[in-house]
Each structure stands twice: as structure tokens, then as C-alpha cells.
Amino acid sequence: MSERVINPRSRGFLFLDSHPAGCERVVQDMWSAVPAPPSAPEGDGPVALVIGSSAGYGLAAAIAGLARVGIRGIAVCFEKAPTERRTATAGWYRTAATAELARKHGRDMLFLNGDAFGDAMKEQVSELLAERFGGRLDYLLYSVAAPRRTDPDTGVVYASVLKPIGQPHRTKTLVFDGQGAPEVAELETAPADGDDIEQTVAVMGGADWERWIDHLADRGQLADGFTTAALSYIGSPLTAAIYRQGTIGAAKAHLEVTARTLDERLAKQVGGRAVTSVNGAAVTQSSTAVPGIALYVGLLRGVLGDALVPPIVQLADLWDQLTGARQLTVDDESRVRLDTWELADSVQAEVADRWKKATTDTIGEHAALSWFHDEVRRLYGFAVPGVDYAAPVETDVPWPEPTP
Template sequence: MKFEHKMRGNVSLGVNPIGCKQEVKNQINYVKEQGSYEGPKKVLIIGASSSYGLATRISLAFGAGADTIGVSFEKGPKSEKNLGTAGWYNNIYFKQAAEAEGLVAKNFVQDAFSHETKQDVINYIKNELKDKIDLVVYSLASGIRIDPDTGERINSVIKSIDQTVVGPNVNIQKQEFYEQVLEPATEKEIADTVNVMGGEDWLLWMEALKEADVLAEGAQTVNYSYLGSDLNKPYYGDGTLGQAKADCEVKAAKIDDLLTDINGRATIVVATAVTTKASSVIPFFPVYCMGLYRVMEDNGTHETPIMHQDRIYRDMLYGDKPEYDEKGRLRPDNWELDPEVQSATEALIKKINGDNFNSDLTGYGIFMKEYMNLSGFDVDGYEEEDITIEDLLALEY
């Protein structure tokens, strides 16, 4: 079977399951090369199938020896023309690797927003895991939320607020560099984005887990955020995404109060800019990454999701190099926000145009390789396997 990668605008189409298997293996090998570290042993990861969530799961399992429960909404294969999603295969190949080393790796491929999924996970913890959770990671990235009470479908938007933003972007499919105009969001769009991408569901998860008495003494929970810099503030920090991230901070305080009697803690982790499927569709963000990645790669500080997440848990959250700001947020994004890095990034972005955006002058090649890796393409160490659709259909998550 041949696997083909295509683009529709900046959206990746197609998946290479064997490439996904190799990419999971590569990330596992990276963590093992760093050695083991002391960390949590029973972990629930909500949004576990790709990017931040998958990297977190791999670091905690193969670095700290954690048993993990992953929740994600993915689609499996149906035919040679419909092979499902990369996250589907990431879940499977992670599970195979973890179980081969004697670790628990339970996958729930369900809607994380639903009450039923929360109850299914709680039942599993009580009846099968039979141990309490000491870390809950909320890493859900979804543009749509089905309200668990009303069934209403709510859509988020990536827009600015109270201002029209104009800036450079790239159409990856057409290989075109162009000027994008981003119109401001309506009040309803802002509210809907907070509903989908804010902290409400995180709080609902923690309330359900606490009420069910499945959280260990001293249990921690983290939620990944992104603040960015002045270079992307108009469309990110000051936009609808920024409003959603601010809501997560409000909910973190409520979760802290909820966990007081078990000495638990909620932490907002302000992560750095890394390549995710969302990175290509956030307005203007690909060009920001092209500038930033080139500068940080040249400085020796550029990180892929697995490098970043492993540093967060190994060195910061469970290590001896934590960096918190005045609001109690963990700040592994300090490398990105270093004034010299930002100054160099800004200078480079001003030089990027239609003739050079995909040249070695920029980090375009770095960005695209990492983006292709998300779907199992252009993966280091990849070797073709003779596999059929029947083989893929037989895989169990």
C-alpha cells in the first residue's frame, strides 16, 4: 500500500501509519536517551493522541515509568482511501510500545467533552486500574465542542478582537506568500471560543474526578497555554485564543480551591511555539514560526514537542529547574521570549517575502518537516513495510 501526503490550503490530508509508528518510536528513543527521572506514576492525559499530549505521554511513560490513560477523539481506517487519522495510529503504537515494557496504556477514543466519557474513565480507574491518579494533564485541542448538557454544537474561531489585523502568511499547498487580512470576532464568536477552548471542561473533569475520589494525595493537574510575544499578540494574546487561555487561568484558581483538602495543585504551563496541526492554520503563525525556528535553531534552543515536553516534566515540574512567573504559571517559554531571540526573529520576518520564504534563510524547512512528521511523512528512520488495509483494520487501540 502506498501512502500519499496532500494539502488543502494549510490543512494536511492523508496519513502514513507506518510513518506514525516510526515517529512514536523516535520520540520514545529521545526520552530514553535522556535517562529516567522521578515523576508521577498514574497519569490521565486528556487530549493524548498528538503533539503536546502525545509527547507528554511518551515522556512520562518512558522517562518516569508512568502508567497512562489517554483520552482522544480519533478516527480509524475504513478503506485504502480512508485510512483515518494520525492520532488513531499514535494511540495504537504508543500502547504497543508501553505494554511491551510492562506499563499500563489505556486508550479511550471518545468525546472528552461528554459526561459519559468522564464516567467511563472514572469506572476504569476504580475497577481496573485500582489506583489513584497523581497527575491529570489537560491537552485538548479542538475547534468544536458538543455541549454535554444541551447537545449544542459550538464552534471556536481564531480571530482578533476590536481590530483588523494585516500581516504575511503562506499558502502551503500553492506555495504562495501573501498578505492576509483578519477581521475582528463578534461577541458571540469570542464567547463560543472561550466555551470550546477555555477552562470549563478542564474544571468539569477535575470536579468529576475529585467527587469520585480517584485523585491521590498531592495530585497535580496541568493545562497547556501559550502567550506568545508582541510579534503575535494582535492575533493571539489579544485575540479569541488569548481570551480562551485567560479563562483557563480563572478555572485553574477554582481547581486549586477544589484540591485544597488533598494538597493538590493546578498549574498553567505556558509552552513555547512548536509545530502542531493548528500551527499551520493560525493566521500569520506559520511566518512567525519560520522566523523563530531559524533563530532558535541557530542558537541551539529550538525544540520539537517531545523535546519541550520532556524538559517540562523532567527538569521543571518534577525537576529542580522550575521557572514560575508572578501569577504562578510555569514558564518553559522563556527561551522563545528571550529579548535577543525576539529581536532577531522580528528582523528576519521583515526580510521574508515571496521569493525567499521557503529558502534556507528561514525556518520553513524545519517547520515543514515537523509538520509532515505529524502525519507520518518524512520521518527519520522510516522504512516501507508491506502492509494491507486488512492489517490496519486489525489493529486494536
């Protein structure tokens, strides 16, 4: 037993420990927030593979698929186990909680922990598909955000960076001091140089997504009508210089080109589809690392309030479109647009006005600060209603083993 009281300790938006009970409650709340399907899933659901399933939109994809569609299959992520000095990562605890809910609801879902970029993981997934699910995959959702990737063919390690392209970019950003007091600061980011763009595209573009499809197709494991979606983001003009027009934006553009290439291939091979899903803004462990995004999302929530659409609701919508519960609608770039509520002209105009007015002295008038601060803490299992943080909690939670 390794029970102890866990207090939140952080460096900026990065927390050193996670709270198992808080993470479990977050997952339970997400499951409960999935809109009820027209009829409860019965029998064997479609076989799905969710890559990047422990955080952000990938976690929402796994939970929404399980709760609304009744998917079975495999979820892949990369998380750290607990040690004597540290708790496990939040994604470890969220995965354990997701697995328990899947079990309780009769969903046959396997959870694998390892490097999704590596061919060893791809082969392990193929073997499990053959052994457990009849060797046919109906859906693949891809949601991987990572700082680096090792090319399986060459062994070269690529590193992604968050940089503008062409010139330095100066932006407002939101930070909190050790006591949680907000500050609106100015941050300048140097432009990409050398092979920064190529390296970022190699990590965050479509290369690994396509490699997964190639691996499964070569083994004849794509079912008729197989459909795949890579989860993406475009965002506001306020953050475009560092995001959509920056190195990450170049990777997202490559992801979209990959989607169109895969869409043509899959249509011919199995009558299938490939799309990117452009999701709306959310507080995630990845998004808080992007300069300016914290301020932007806080202001966006200040404008929209409860009309801000959470990831779990967006992914339920995506699953409805992928499974044919309602029409799959894409734009001219083969993108499913789940971000129209965010990018509405009236919303963006109000956020831009608040962005101009935001200073350390006035930020409380324009942004939903307490909401944003709590959302960051909830990423690690803190500030979750209904959890007793004064009580000791078991930190040595095992990785979910597959049921017979």
C-alpha cells in the same frame, strides 16, 4: 489485509491520508528523544490521565510520562478509524504506536477514543480508574484543541474561532503551492463579532478541565497531592493580535483563571496543585491553522536552528517539575514557563527583523523552509527518515486493546 502505497496528498497544511509506518516511526523517535531519567522507573509508576494524547503537546506529554516517569493510567483522544477510501487519522496510528511501546516497556496504559468533553467519557475513565488503578489519580494533564464542544448540561454546541478582537488584523503568512514552492502572502482576518469570544472560551477555556476535576473529586478519586496541568501557549508579539489578544487568547486567559481557582481548591481538598504550562512554539496540527504562525515558526527555526526545543524535551521538563524531580516553578499567574528560550529578547528581536524582510523572493534567506515543510509532512507520517514510502503498508491498524 489492506496494504497499499500511500502518497501524500494535501490541501494546504491538511493532508487527506496518513502513513502508518511513518507515524509509528515518529512515535519511536520521540520516545528515544526523551532525556534519560536519573534512574530507570521501577515498579508501579504514578497513575496519570492525559486528555488529548494523540497529537502535539498532548502526545509529547503521554510519551514523556511513559518513558521518563513510568506513568500508568489512561490516555484519551478523539481519532477516526480507517475506511475503505481513507487511512485512519495520524493520531490513530500514533496512538497504536504509543500503546505498543508502552506494552514493550511494561507500562500499564489504557487508550480511549471518544469525546473528552462528554460526561460518558468521564464516567468511563472513573470506572477504569476504580477497576484497574485502585481508584486514585495522581496526575492529570489536559491538552485539548477542538473546533467545537457540546455542553453536557444543556446540549448547546459551541464553536471556536480564530479571530482578532476589536478590529481586522492583517498579517504576513506562509503558504506552499502544489509543488511545495513557498510564498509569503498577506491575509486579513475579520474581527470577532456576536458571541464569538464567548463561544471560543466555552470550547477552549477551562470549563471542561474543571469539569473533569469536579467529576473525579466527586467520586473521591483524587489522590493526596494530586497535581494537574493544562497545556497552553502565549507566543510572540508578532502573532499576538490573532492569538494571545484574539479569541483564542481570551480562552487561554480563562484557562489561567481556572488554574488559579483549581489550585486553591485542590490545596484545601487534597494538598494538590493546578497550573498551566506555557509551552514554546512547535509545528502541530493546531498551530498550522493559525494565520501567521507558519511564517513565525519557520523564522524562529531559522534563528535558533537546533536550539529550538522540541515538545518532547519540554514535556520531559514539565514531568520533572510535576513529580518533584526538580522544583515546580511558576510565575505570578501560576504558569510553568517552558517558553523562555523562545521569548528571549534577543531571539524575538532577530525574528522580528527577519519578519520585516521576509518576502516570497527572500524567504529562503530568513526561514528554515525545508525543515518547516518536512515538519508539516511528519505530522501525517511523511518525510520521516528510515521509512520506505515506495513499499505497500498496512492501513487497517486496530485500536489498542487493554492487556489483561
